[in-house]
Amino acid sequence: MNHKLLTTEQAATYLGVSKAFLERDRWAGARIPFIKVGTRAVRYRLADLEGYLTARLRHSTSEGGKGA
Template sequence: MNHSLFTTKEAAQFLGVSKAFLERDRWAGARVPFIKVGSRAVRYRLSDLEEYVERQIRHSTSEVA
């Protein structure tokens, strides 16, 4: 099991999205799981990012998420 922790910037690069996307996602209910370290630091586990990517797989553009 890999316990690598990514910063928001690193997680955004891994997913190919902006930091703002992840910041909005946390504010709106966090589809991408994250970890709070202390009172302010936010980190993402590699395993959670990989699982998120797997959940995004679709077979048609008309498929409902």
């Protein structure tokens, strides 16, 4: 199984958010799945980022769902 792993900076660029957004997300409970490599390195799987985006897809601003 081949998983493309992205750094926090690469993942932020892919999602169009700041690195700080992803860091806060990890601290607050991680709506966006991530992988710890070793004791400090954090990586994101491209498939998980795509899944997050798909789950956030809306067709109207009045549709339910919690924040970004």
